[in-house]
Amino acid sequence: MLLFFVLGLLVHVVFFASIFDIYLTSPLVHGMTPHWTPLPPPAKRLVLFVADGLRADTLFKLDEEGNPRAPFIRNVMMHEGSWGVSHTRVPTESRPGHVALIAGFYEDVSAVAKGWKENPVEFDSLFNESKYTWSWGSPDILPMFAKGASGDHVYTHSYGAEREDFGAQDATKLDTWVFDNVKDFFRAAPTNQSLFSKLNEEKIVFFLHLLGIDTNGHAHRPSSREYKDNIKTVDVGVKEMVSVFQQFYGNDGKTTFIFTSDHGMTDWGSHGAGHPSETLTPLVAWGAGIKHPQKVSAQQYDDTLLKEWKLENWKRLDVNQADIAPLMASLIGVPFPLNSVGTLPVAYLNNTDLFKAESLFTNAVQILEQFKVKMTQKKEVTLSFLFTPFKPLSDSKQYNILRKARSYMKREKYEKVVSLCQELIHLSLKGLSYYHTYDRVFLGINVVIGFAGWTSYASLLIIKSHSNLTRSTRKEAQKPSRLLPCSFVAIGILVAFFLLLQACPWTYYVYCLLPVPIWYAVLREVQVIQDLVASLLAFPLSRLAGSLVLFALGIEVLVLSFFYRRVLTAGLVGFAIWPFFTPLWTRAKVTSLSWTSFSLLLAVFPLMPVVGRQPDLSLVMSAGLLILLLSLLVITFLIKRKERVFSEEILVHILQVLSTVLAMLVVSGTHSSLLRKQGLPLANQMVSWAILGPTGMLSVLGTVLAMPVVYEALFPLVLSCLMFVWIHLEQETLQQSGISCKQKLTTIEFSYNMDISQFRQLYLDDLRRAFFLVFFLVTAFFGTGNIASINSFDLTSVYCFLTVFSPFMMGALMMWKIFIPFVLVMCAFEAVQLTTQLPSKSLFLIVLVISDIMALHFFFLVKDHGSWLDIGTSISHYVIVMSMTIFLVFLNGLAQLLTTKKLRWRGSPKSHLI
Incomplete structure (x- = not known):
């Protein structure tokens, strides 16, 4: 029995892991040559503001009095630059959002689980391609781009992780820390000749990561005064930063500013899925190389939203989040990030048609090269007679599109160049997806065959060992023929040889060879199968x-x-x-x-x-009282049943009652303290961790009481009954x-x-x-x-244990x-x-x-x-x-x-x- 469980566990671990090899593999390829626009860029430097957790509608919508929540940003949209909505992808979390913004590709979903600070795979980014990058902000975001950069040209300035406290009095301090440190940085720069020289180079980037809005959204929800006031703080800070840059560089007109967000937030203060409040983020760009506002009479987007935002007459230019990376690269003239899959939004560019066409051509060639590398890699490990190329983008098709684009470029037919390049990008992206999922059907078939075999074997084992369906008719088991094991050994050798010829990864051997012994075990029970069929035929x-x-x-x-x-x-x-x-x-x-x-x-x-649930302390306390009542009834029953009053079982239940009382006191005290914005009391935190450990049904319910939101504490109580x-x-x-x-x-x-x-x-x-x-x-x-x-799930449910941001600890508690x-x-x-x-x-x-x-x-x-x-x-x-x-x-x-x-x-x- 133990051997069966061990084998069963291994089989299911393989089936479980298969989903990551089939659906969750890294889309990145390596070995491409960098490409950049050969024309002079419009900007020498770029400033990227990322307001973490900022929703597009909350920024663009006017407040209750009809005034903009971010008057400076609003003024930029109407008088200086271009604006639109950036559409993110799932998961709408901080890491994938920043990777899409800065590296231009949508990171594999599993990367979220592999690390928040470390890179699960190496990737190129705008920061890596820049001459120098300086960044300020969260210690969870900045390191991933510094460690992925070649050389020593990406500098980070981050605060301590202890500042990311959801129970803190004022989360806006996370943003004011960034603004203050940027001011100090430029104030000290003239006295540091080396730094001053670097700051006056071209192709440099400044990254300001602003986490306050996200923190206030988690702690108080996006509808709260704290969240909306934080937007005003960010708006004032951005205005000050623009002034700092303009003063330092003497208004040379060579600075581009990008203001956006990595993800939005739901009404209940969470993010990670695909609700529009999470996937619609603001994008505002102004400065060198950015087109000025355009007045229009009609737009292609939702007119209701635009009227609500009072922006129906200002042209809205939407992008996919990954499109921002090539936009920033073209503005400062650095190579497009090698793994970028974004399409340059030429509508944002204020430059000549030649520059737009050349930039988009470079963008198309950069994505096409990824396609070529991916195709070559797949072709090298596939038998020639089995290889099926991506027909919509054959070699001749690639050559024709590139030749036509260059021809139109010489004849100054730039609109046709743009159209051809967009077609090439579209086909290249489809081709990348095709080769990325090339083995999906093959692997899926093998996993399904293994699944069906294992389920059949388990069913036969039940019937054979613990059923009378076949016992009355089954004779003494015959010795199996040698033909069956020899046949399966031969099948296994053929499968392994086939995989070896294609230089497949070792995991492919597991998925493809596992069904062989499983189905051998099934077919060994042919007598049981026959008796089962006979029994079922005799059944009404x-x-x-x-x-x-x-x-x-x-x-x-x-x-x-x-x-x-x-x-x-x-x-x-x-x-x-x-x-x-x-x-x-x-x-x-x-x-x-x-x-x-x-x-x-x-x-x-x-x-x-x-x-979307609002915390309700009364429901949590009611659940606690019911648990106490149940505990007292159990203790009374035990006292009546036993001769000794203080038996071991009674003492255990008394301890469980105490843990429940402590949980109720901790929840009440913590809730009151957080409302007063005094943070999590240390005593409450210690008690919460103390009652997390004991076992037993009632103490487990006490643990649930320490993780309340609304009615969750009642659920395990009813379930237990x-x-x-x-x-x-x-x-x-x-x-x-x-x-x-x-x-x-x-x-x-x-x-x-x-x-x-x-x-x-x-x-x-x-x-x-x-x-x-x-x-x-x-x-x-x-x-x-x-x-x-x-x-x-709501982060507020773990606030009795910790309020300082710790994704893995909070995730483990939930x-x-x-x-x-x-x-x-x-x-x-x-x-x-x-x-x-x-x-x-x-x-x-x-x-x-x-x-x-x-x-x-x-x-x-x-x-x-x-x-x-x-x-x-x-x-x-x-x-x-x-x-x-x-x-x-x-x-x-x-x-x-x-x-x-x-x-x-x-x-x-x-x-x-x-």
Whole structure:
């Protein structure tokens, strides 16, 4: 059994990792030659302001009194420069946003998990191509561009990480720190001859990263006075910075200013997904080389928004976020970042048509070279007769477009040059995507074959070991023929040789060779397969069809719940009425009514909103009082049952009561302190971390109390009550089924060494129990939030533990909060398994088969087209199901650790205590 679980774990780790090789690989290629526009650039220097977390609508919209929130920026839009909306991609996080802005490509989603400061892959950037770059701001953003730069020409000035405190009195200090340090920098520059000389070079960049707006948005939400006042602070600071640069450089007219944001923010203060409030960011450009404002009578964009912003008569020029990098490169005359996939927005340029055409031509050649390198790399590792080139951009097509563009350039037909270059860029980007996903279908087929084989093998193992479907007809197992293993060995050798010829990565060998031993194991059980078919043919057709339909319907309900949380409500309502269609209602009315009541209560939670919630301390305190009441009832019961008042169990429950009281006090005190903007009290922080450690159901609920927003503390409480009733209900079901045991159980040890498969075989009711477990696990995941989207969770839930920005620590705390209901379900299932005398191995295999069928569903539902939100969500669904499958093994052990050591049955089975 241990060997099977180890092998099963390895198989699922491979299936889990496959999604990263198929859908989440780095799009970067290396070995290209830098390209830059051969004409003199309009600017000598560029100043990039990035207001982290700034929404486009909040900046452009007038305030309640009809005045602009950023009067200086507004004045620039109307009198000095060009403006528009920059469209970001998912994930709308700080790292990918800045990489798109400064390096010109959309970093692989998995890079967010690999590091916030370190580069998972090396990439070229505007800073690297510049002569010198000076940057000020967050220690989380600046290092990634300095460490990726060649030589020593990118200088960073960052504050300490402790300043990024969501509970601080004034987060605008993060921005004023940047402005003050820039002033000090230029004030001291004339006294430093080396620095002064560098500052007067050409092709230099100044980067001001402004984190205050993002911090205030997380802490107080974008609708708050703090967020909007921070915009005014940034506006004043930008105005001062422009004055500083103009004074230092004597108004030489060679400075370009770019003001934008890496991402926006939802109304509830989060970002990471694809809501328009997150993906629409402002872009305002002015100075050298930037076109002046253009008045128009009609625009191609949403007229309602423009009227609301009072900007319907000022031409709006939208771009994709990656387009900003080539724009900045062309303005100061540096090579386009080598991996940039942005298209130069020529509408922003105030220059000759020749300069625009030459710049866009350079842009097209730079992207085309990426396509050529990518094609060459793929061609070198693919057998010639199997290689399928990207036909829309053949060598002859490339040559014709470039030849025509040069011809039109000589004849000064610049509009046609621009059109041809845009076509070439479009085809090159499609070709890059084609070769980037070239092996996707091949790998996907192999993973699906492996998936199907593993699910078949697990199903056969259940039938062979713990079912009477075949036992009556199966004869003594025959010795397998040598032909079968020899055939599979030959297949494995052929597959390995094929991969070797194509110089495939080692992971390809794993994905392609894994199905070989799996299907060998399946076909070895040919006798079981034959007996199973014979048994099913003897089964009543209507009953068999009904069972298959119910099973398929149950799987589809579980799959749909990942997309629509309300499906869980429908399922729980179905669970609530289930006892009324069984003998349970007549024999165990109290238990049945309790089951129905708690099922209906739990069904309310998936109907509640997962985002946009305002903190409600009264609900959190109410949950705490209910937990205390439950604790006191348990203590009273234990005192009545035991002779000694201060037994070990009673003392544990008393400690759990104290942890709950402490959690309530900490939440109340922290909430009050943060409202007064006095930060997180040290005593509260220490107590919060102290109560995070203890185990046991009630202390786990106390931990949930320390991570409140609104109703989340009530969810595990209701779930725990339903799980307790489930244990009783399954005992009643077992009694009614008339199942007899080979031995009477008086004490059951929670131990891996125990094999209770000797007690009885599996029945159809056990399939229902396994389905209940999977359904409750999914409910635990999606009951109060959508784990497929990080937008469903609020950073305020961890403010009792820390308020200083720490992405991994905050993420770990939120994952533990999500994990707690999962543990409660597994503990209950451990009790159900033991009290109903279920064979643990086979029941686990049933759960494994159900979750694997779900995972196969999601594997087919993974998208590589459509919106980035759709793509990311489809991938995260697969990852969630696979993670659930992998961690079931560990959770089973954790459940045994967290439950008490014994189940005592005194009298009737229903008087047991866990």
